[in-house]
Amino acid sequence: MDKSFIFGKATYGDNFTDREFESLRLSENFRSGVNTIIVSPRRWGKTSLVRKVAKIINDEETEVKVVSIDAFLCRSEIEFYHVFATEIIKQTSNKLEEWLDHAKKFLARLSPKFNFSSDSSVDFSISFDLAADWQSESDVLNLPQKIAEEKNITIVVCIDEFQQIAEFSDSKNFQKKMRSVWQLQDKVSYCLYGSKMHVLSGMFSKQSMPFYKFGDLMFLQKISTQDWITYICSRFEKTGKQISSELAEKICDSVENHSSYVQQFAWLVWTKTINLAGNEEFDEAYDDLLTQNGMLFSQYVDGLSSFQLNFLKVLADGIESGFTNSDIIKRYNLSSSANVARIKKALEKKELIDISGQKVTLIDPVFKIWLQRELL
Ligand SMILES: Nc1ncnc2c1ncn2[C@@H]1O[C@H](COP(=O)(O)OP(=O)(O)O)[C@@H](O)[C@H]1O
Ligand SMILES: [Mg+2]
Structure with missing residues:
Protein backbone atom coordinates (compact mmCIF):
# COMPACT_ATOMS: atom_id res chain seq x y z
CA MET A 1 0.00 0.00 0.00
CA ASP A 2 1.19 3.51 -0.75
CA LYS A 3 1.22 5.10 2.69
CA SER A 4 0.66 8.83 2.91
CA PHE A 5 3.16 9.27 5.72
CA ILE A 6 5.43 6.93 7.70
CA PHE A 7 6.61 7.22 11.28
CA GLY A 8 7.58 4.87 14.09
CA LYS A 9 9.92 2.81 11.91
CA ALA A 10 12.63 3.49 9.37
CA THR A 11 11.18 5.01 6.22
CA TYR A 12 11.90 4.24 2.56
CA GLY A 13 10.92 4.81 -1.06
CA ASP A 14 8.51 7.68 -1.67
CA ASN A 15 8.33 8.36 2.05
CA PHE A 16 12.01 9.23 2.19
CA THR A 17 12.82 12.82 1.38
CA ASP A 18 15.90 14.93 0.76
CA ARG A 19 19.13 13.90 2.52
CA GLU A 20 20.75 14.12 -0.90
CA PHE A 21 23.98 15.51 0.38
CA GLU A 22 24.23 12.93 3.17
CA SER A 23 23.24 10.08 0.84
CA LEU A 24 25.97 11.06 -1.57
CA ARG A 25 28.61 11.39 1.13
CA LEU A 26 27.66 8.04 2.61
CA SER A 27 27.56 6.20 -0.69
CA GLU A 28 30.96 7.65 -1.65
CA ASN A 29 32.33 6.39 1.66
CA PHE A 30 30.78 2.96 1.10
CA ARG A 31 32.19 2.70 -2.41
CA SER A 32 35.66 3.83 -1.45
CA GLY A 33 35.98 1.96 1.85
CA VAL A 34 36.00 4.93 4.20
CA ASN A 35 34.72 4.30 7.74
CA THR A 36 31.78 6.46 8.78
CA ILE A 37 30.26 7.36 12.13
CA ILE A 38 26.79 8.89 12.18
CA VAL A 39 25.38 10.55 15.25
CA SER A 40 22.07 12.31 15.89
CA PRO A 41 19.28 12.27 18.45
CA ARG A 42 16.72 9.47 18.16
CA ARG A 43 14.27 9.45 15.28
CA TRP A 44 15.97 12.04 13.12
CA GLY A 45 16.59 9.51 10.36
CA LYS A 46 19.87 7.60 10.73
CA THR A 47 18.47 4.12 10.18
CA SER A 48 16.42 5.31 7.19
CA LEU A 49 19.44 7.00 5.63
CA VAL A 50 21.80 4.05 6.03
CA ARG A 51 19.16 1.61 4.74
CA LYS A 52 18.52 3.72 1.71
CA VAL A 53 22.19 3.96 0.81
CA ALA A 54 22.80 0.28 1.60
CA LYS A 55 20.03 -0.67 -0.81
CA ILE A 56 21.40 1.54 -3.57
CA ILE A 57 24.88 0.09 -3.20
CA ASN A 58 23.65 -3.50 -2.99
CA ASP A 59 21.53 -2.98 -6.12
CA GLU A 60 24.14 -1.13 -8.13
CA GLU A 61 27.48 -2.60 -7.16
CA THR A 62 28.39 -6.23 -7.60
CA GLU A 63 31.74 -5.85 -5.94
CA VAL A 64 30.62 -4.11 -2.77
CA LYS A 65 28.35 -5.81 -0.26
CA VAL A 66 26.71 -3.87 2.53
CA VAL A 67 25.80 -5.88 5.64
CA SER A 68 23.50 -4.42 8.31
CA ILE A 69 23.68 -5.36 11.97
CA ASP A 70 21.57 -4.04 14.83
CA ALA A 71 23.34 -4.00 18.17
CA PHE A 72 20.23 -2.90 20.04
CA LEU A 73 19.48 -6.29 21.59
CA CYS A 74 23.08 -7.20 22.35
CA ARG A 75 23.66 -7.19 26.07
CA SER A 76 27.20 -8.52 26.20
CA GLU A 77 30.34 -8.95 24.19
CA ILE A 78 29.51 -12.64 23.66
CA GLU A 79 26.06 -11.82 22.29
CA PHE A 80 27.63 -9.30 19.99
CA TYR A 81 30.06 -11.88 18.58
CA HIS A 82 27.13 -14.21 17.86
CA VAL A 83 25.06 -11.57 16.10
CA PHE A 84 28.09 -10.30 14.20
CA ALA A 85 29.08 -13.77 12.93
CA THR A 86 25.50 -14.70 12.06
CA GLU A 87 24.73 -11.56 10.08
CA ILE A 88 28.05 -11.43 8.25
CA ILE A 89 27.68 -15.02 7.09
CA LYS A 90 23.98 -14.72 6.27
CA GLN A 91 24.13 -11.45 4.37
CA THR A 92 27.20 -12.12 2.26
CA SER A 93 25.63 -15.05 0.44
CA ASN A 94 22.26 -16.61 -0.31
CA LYS A 95 23.44 -20.15 -0.73
CA LEU A 96 23.29 -22.74 2.01
CA GLU A 97 26.52 -24.46 1.00
CA GLU A 98 28.37 -21.15 1.07
CA TRP A 99 27.08 -20.32 4.56
CA LEU A 100 28.22 -23.67 5.88
CA ASP A 101 31.50 -23.46 4.03
CA HIS A 102 32.35 -19.97 5.35
CA ALA A 103 31.55 -20.92 8.91
CA LYS A 104 33.58 -24.09 8.67
CA LYS A 105 36.55 -22.43 7.06
CA PHE A 106 36.79 -19.18 8.96
CA LEU A 107 35.38 -20.08 12.36
CA ALA A 108 36.88 -23.56 12.62
CA ARG A 109 38.41 -22.92 16.02
CA LEU A 110 34.97 -22.13 17.45
CA SER A 111 33.06 -25.21 16.23
CA PRO A 112 30.10 -23.14 15.02
CA LYS A 113 26.56 -24.57 15.08
CA PHE A 114 23.74 -23.48 12.80
CA ASN A 115 20.31 -23.17 14.35
CA PHE A 116 17.67 -22.89 11.64
CA SER A 117 14.33 -21.40 12.57
CA SER A 118 11.56 -23.98 12.22
CA ASP A 119 9.50 -22.12 9.62
CA SER A 120 12.27 -21.03 7.29
CA SER A 121 15.19 -22.56 5.50
CA VAL A 122 16.98 -19.25 5.11
CA ASP A 123 16.68 -17.84 8.62
CA PHE A 124 19.26 -19.09 11.04
CA SER A 125 21.53 -18.07 13.84
CA ILE A 126 25.01 -19.32 14.53
CA SER A 127 26.23 -20.20 17.97
CA PHE A 128 29.57 -21.30 19.33
CA ASP A 129 31.34 -21.74 22.60
CA LEU A 130 33.59 -18.80 22.82
CA ALA A 131 36.47 -19.52 25.10
CA ALA A 132 37.51 -15.98 25.87
CA ASP A 133 40.81 -16.32 24.11
CA TRP A 134 42.06 -13.63 21.85
CA GLN A 135 42.51 -15.90 18.88
CA SER A 136 38.86 -17.00 18.69
CA GLU A 137 37.61 -13.47 19.27
CA SER A 138 39.73 -12.09 16.51
CA ASP A 139 38.54 -14.90 14.22
CA VAL A 140 35.01 -13.55 14.63
CA LEU A 141 36.06 -9.93 14.17
CA ASN A 142 38.03 -10.93 11.09
CA LEU A 143 35.21 -12.83 9.45
CA PRO A 144 34.21 -10.05 7.01
CA GLN A 145 37.80 -9.65 5.82
CA LYS A 146 38.13 -13.39 5.19
CA ILE A 147 34.86 -13.57 3.28
CA ALA A 148 35.74 -10.45 1.30
CA GLU A 149 39.08 -12.00 0.28
CA GLU A 150 37.45 -15.28 -0.65
CA LYS A 151 34.73 -13.68 -2.78
CA ASN A 152 36.98 -10.93 -4.07
CA ILE A 153 34.64 -8.16 -3.02
CA THR A 154 34.72 -5.38 -0.46
CA ILE A 155 32.31 -5.39 2.46
CA VAL A 156 30.75 -2.51 4.39
CA VAL A 157 29.56 -3.50 7.84
CA CYS A 158 26.88 -1.16 9.22
CA ILE A 159 26.19 -1.39 12.94
CA ASP A 160 23.07 0.38 14.19
CA GLU A 161 22.62 1.43 17.85
CA PHE A 162 26.36 1.18 18.30
CA GLN A 163 26.17 3.04 21.64
CA GLN A 164 24.91 -0.26 23.08
CA ILE A 165 28.51 -1.44 23.12
CA ALA A 166 29.39 1.14 25.72
CA GLU A 167 27.08 -0.71 28.14
CA PHE A 168 29.04 -3.98 28.02
CA SER A 169 31.24 -4.74 30.96
CA ASP A 170 34.84 -3.78 30.33
CA SER A 171 33.66 -2.02 27.19
CA LYS A 172 36.83 -0.05 26.59
CA ASN A 173 38.81 -3.22 26.35
CA PHE A 174 36.31 -4.65 23.88
CA GLN A 175 36.52 -1.48 21.81
CA LYS A 176 40.30 -1.85 21.78
CA LYS A 177 39.99 -5.39 20.43
CA MET A 178 37.59 -4.31 17.70
CA ARG A 179 39.69 -1.41 16.60
CA SER A 180 42.92 -3.34 16.60
CA VAL A 181 41.47 -6.02 14.30
CA TRP A 182 39.36 -3.77 12.12
CA GLN A 183 42.04 -1.24 11.35
CA LEU A 184 44.14 -3.90 9.62
CA GLN A 185 41.35 -4.96 7.26
CA ASP A 186 41.88 -3.64 3.76
CA LYS A 187 38.70 -5.05 2.22
CA VAL A 188 36.21 -4.03 4.89
CA SER A 189 34.93 -0.69 6.10
CA TYR A 190 32.50 0.16 8.87
CA CYS A 191 29.55 2.46 9.33
CA LEU A 192 28.82 2.83 13.03
CA TYR A 193 25.83 4.85 14.14
CA HIS A 198 26.97 11.92 24.70
CA VAL A 199 27.97 8.25 24.70
CA LEU A 200 28.89 8.17 21.03
CA SER A 201 30.71 11.47 21.08
CA GLY A 202 32.70 10.08 24.00
CA MET A 203 33.57 6.94 22.03
CA PHE A 204 34.66 8.71 18.87
CA SER A 205 35.98 12.13 19.78
CA LYS A 206 37.97 11.48 22.95
CA GLN A 207 41.63 10.98 22.37
CA SER A 208 41.86 8.39 25.11
CA MET A 209 39.25 6.15 23.50
CA PRO A 210 40.09 3.29 21.06
CA PHE A 211 37.77 4.55 18.30
CA TYR A 212 39.24 8.04 18.29
CA LYS A 213 39.58 9.25 14.67
CA PHE A 214 38.19 5.99 13.33
CA GLY A 215 36.47 7.59 10.38
CA ASP A 216 34.35 10.30 8.83
CA LEU A 217 32.21 11.67 11.67
CA MET A 218 28.79 12.84 10.49
CA PHE A 219 26.44 14.75 12.78
CA LEU A 220 23.15 14.22 10.99
CA GLN A 221 21.19 17.46 10.72
CA LYS A 222 17.47 18.02 10.51
CA ILE A 223 15.71 18.03 7.13
CA SER A 224 15.12 21.62 5.97
CA THR A 225 11.68 23.25 6.10
CA GLN A 226 11.70 23.73 2.33
CA ASP A 227 12.25 20.03 1.71
CA TRP A 228 9.57 19.12 4.20
CA ILE A 229 7.05 21.49 2.61
CA THR A 230 7.64 19.97 -0.81
CA TYR A 231 7.32 16.51 0.65
CA ILE A 232 4.14 17.16 2.66
CA CYS A 233 2.36 18.95 -0.18
CA SER A 234 3.25 16.21 -2.65
CA ARG A 235 2.12 13.41 -0.33
CA PHE A 236 -1.24 15.14 0.07
CA GLU A 237 -1.57 15.61 -3.68
CA LYS A 238 -0.63 12.02 -4.48
CA THR A 239 -3.50 10.85 -2.31
CA GLY A 240 -6.08 13.26 -3.73
CA LYS A 241 -5.99 15.86 -0.93
CA GLN A 242 -4.52 19.32 -0.56
CA ILE A 243 -2.59 21.39 1.95
CA SER A 244 -1.15 24.88 1.56
CA SER A 245 2.59 25.41 1.93
CA GLU A 246 1.85 27.79 4.81
CA LEU A 247 0.09 25.06 6.76
CA ALA A 248 2.80 22.54 5.91
CA GLU A 249 5.35 25.04 7.23
CA LYS A 250 3.32 25.43 10.42
CA ILE A 251 3.53 21.66 10.94
CA CYS A 252 7.33 21.78 10.63
CA ASP A 253 7.65 24.79 12.92
CA SER A 254 5.57 23.35 15.71
CA VAL A 255 7.72 20.22 15.96
CA GLU A 256 11.02 21.96 15.17
CA ASN A 257 11.49 19.88 11.97
CA HIS A 258 11.95 16.69 14.01
CA SER A 259 11.71 13.99 11.28
CA SER A 260 9.47 11.51 12.99
CA TYR A 261 7.10 14.13 14.41
CA VAL A 262 6.78 15.97 11.10
CA GLN A 263 5.60 12.70 9.55
CA GLN A 264 3.30 11.87 12.45
CA PHE A 265 1.79 15.35 12.58
CA ALA A 266 1.34 15.51 8.81
CA TRP A 267 -0.31 12.11 8.91
CA LEU A 268 -2.74 13.23 11.64
CA VAL A 269 -3.68 16.33 9.65
CA TRP A 270 -4.07 14.15 6.56
CA THR A 271 -6.45 11.72 8.29
CA LYS A 272 -8.69 14.61 9.36
CA THR A 273 -8.72 16.27 5.95
CA ILE A 274 -11.44 15.53 3.44
CA ASN A 275 -10.29 17.80 0.62
CA LEU A 276 -8.29 20.80 1.75
CA ALA A 277 -6.51 20.92 5.12
CA GLY A 278 -7.28 24.00 7.21
CA ASN A 279 -6.69 25.40 10.69
CA GLU A 280 -9.41 23.29 12.21
CA GLU A 281 -7.77 20.05 11.07
CA PHE A 282 -4.42 21.41 12.20
CA ASP A 283 -5.69 22.15 15.72
CA GLU A 284 -7.36 18.77 16.12
CA ALA A 285 -4.24 17.01 14.88
CA TYR A 286 -2.09 19.01 17.30
CA ASP A 287 -4.20 17.81 20.23
CA ASP A 288 -4.01 14.23 18.98
CA LEU A 289 -0.26 14.45 18.63
CA LEU A 290 0.03 15.41 22.28
CA THR A 291 -2.44 12.78 23.44
CA GLN A 292 -0.81 10.00 21.43
CA ASN A 293 2.61 10.78 22.81
CA GLY A 294 1.39 11.75 26.27
CA MET A 295 1.44 8.21 27.65
CA LEU A 296 5.11 7.92 26.92
CA PHE A 297 5.82 11.36 28.36
CA SER A 298 4.01 10.47 31.59
CA GLN A 299 6.34 7.51 31.86
CA TYR A 300 9.39 9.72 31.36
CA VAL A 301 8.17 12.00 34.12
CA ASP A 302 7.29 9.17 36.51
CA GLY A 303 10.90 8.09 36.50
CA LEU A 304 12.23 11.50 37.53
CA SER A 305 13.12 12.99 40.91
CA SER A 306 11.38 16.20 41.89
CA PHE A 307 14.59 18.16 41.33
CA GLN A 308 14.87 16.75 37.83
CA LEU A 309 11.28 17.68 37.16
CA ASN A 310 11.89 21.19 38.47
CA PHE A 311 14.77 21.51 36.06
CA LEU A 312 12.56 20.46 33.15
CA LYS A 313 10.20 23.25 34.15
CA VAL A 314 13.04 25.72 33.69
CA LEU A 315 13.64 24.41 30.17
CA ALA A 316 9.94 24.29 29.32
CA ASP A 317 9.84 27.96 30.36
CA GLY A 318 12.26 28.66 27.54
CA ILE A 319 15.34 29.27 29.69
CA GLU A 320 18.41 27.70 28.08
CA SER A 321 21.36 28.83 30.19
CA GLY A 322 22.37 30.55 33.42
CA PHE A 323 20.95 27.81 35.63
CA THR A 324 23.38 28.37 38.47
CA ASN A 325 22.06 31.89 38.88
CA SER A 326 20.82 32.03 42.48
CA ASP A 327 17.58 33.57 41.35
CA ILE A 328 16.75 30.59 39.15
CA ILE A 329 17.90 28.08 41.74
CA LYS A 330 15.53 29.64 44.24
CA ARG A 331 12.58 30.20 41.92
CA TYR A 332 12.57 26.65 40.61
CA ASN A 333 13.75 24.98 43.81
CA LEU A 334 16.92 23.40 42.45
CA SER A 335 18.80 23.44 45.77
CA SER A 336 22.35 24.41 44.69
CA SER A 337 24.57 24.81 41.67
CA ALA A 338 26.29 21.51 42.48
CA ASN A 339 22.86 19.92 42.40
CA VAL A 340 22.14 21.52 39.02
CA ALA A 341 25.28 19.87 37.63
CA ARG A 342 24.08 16.48 38.92
CA ILE A 343 20.59 16.98 37.49
CA LYS A 344 21.99 17.88 34.08
CA LYS A 345 24.13 14.76 34.00
CA ALA A 346 21.23 12.50 34.96
CA LEU A 347 18.86 14.00 32.40
CA GLU A 348 21.48 13.79 29.69
CA LYS A 349 21.94 10.13 30.49
CA LYS A 350 18.21 9.62 30.12
CA GLU A 351 18.46 11.27 26.70
CA LEU A 352 15.96 13.97 27.64
CA ILE A 353 18.26 16.95 27.26
CA ASP A 354 21.11 17.97 25.03
CA ILE A 355 24.00 19.91 26.54
CA SER A 356 26.23 21.87 24.24
CA GLY A 357 28.55 24.24 26.02
CA GLN A 358 26.49 26.39 28.37
CA LYS A 359 23.30 25.76 26.45
CA VAL A 360 20.81 23.08 27.50
CA THR A 361 17.76 22.14 25.44
CA LEU A 362 15.02 19.54 25.56
CA ILE A 363 15.72 16.98 22.84
CA ASP A 364 12.09 16.11 22.15
CA PRO A 365 10.08 19.09 20.86
CA VAL A 366 6.70 17.50 21.56
CA PHE A 367 7.72 16.60 25.09
CA LYS A 368 8.51 20.28 25.53
CA ILE A 369 5.01 21.33 24.43
CA TRP A 370 3.50 18.63 26.64
CA LEU A 371 5.51 19.86 29.64
CA GLN A 372 4.33 23.40 28.99
CA ARG A 373 0.75 22.18 29.03
CA GLU A 374 1.07 19.89 32.02
CA LEU A 375 3.50 21.66 34.30
CA LEU A 376 3.32 25.39 33.77
N1 LIG B 1 14.68 11.10 4.93
C1 LIG B 1 13.50 11.06 5.54
N2 LIG B 1 12.38 11.48 4.91
C2 LIG B 1 11.19 11.47 5.52
N3 LIG B 1 10.99 11.06 6.78
C3 LIG B 1 12.06 10.62 7.47
C4 LIG B 1 13.36 10.59 6.88
N4 LIG B 1 14.21 10.12 7.81
C5 LIG B 1 13.48 9.84 8.91
N5 LIG B 1 12.18 10.15 8.72
C6 LIG B 1 11.10 10.01 9.71
O1 LIG B 1 11.69 9.83 11.00
C7 LIG B 1 11.33 8.55 11.53
C8 LIG B 1 12.51 7.96 12.27
O2 LIG B 1 13.53 7.62 11.36
P1 LIG B 1 14.69 6.60 11.72
O3 LIG B 1 15.47 6.42 10.48
O4 LIG B 1 14.14 5.40 12.40
O5 LIG B 1 15.52 7.49 12.77
P2 LIG B 1 16.74 7.10 13.74
O6 LIG B 1 17.37 5.88 13.19
O7 LIG B 1 17.63 8.31 13.69
O8 LIG B 1 16.16 6.90 15.11
C9 LIG B 1 10.85 7.73 10.36
O9 LIG B 1 9.89 6.79 10.76
C10 LIG B 1 10.23 8.79 9.48
O10 LIG B 1 8.93 9.11 9.95
MG1 LIG C 1 17.51 4.07 14.22
Missing part, protein backbone atom coordinates in the same frame (compact mmCIF):
# COMPACT_ATOMS: atom_id res chain seq x y z
CA GLY A 194 23.43 5.46 16.98
CA SER A 195 21.60 7.86 19.17
CA LYS A 196 23.03 8.44 22.59
CA MET A 197 24.89 11.54 21.56
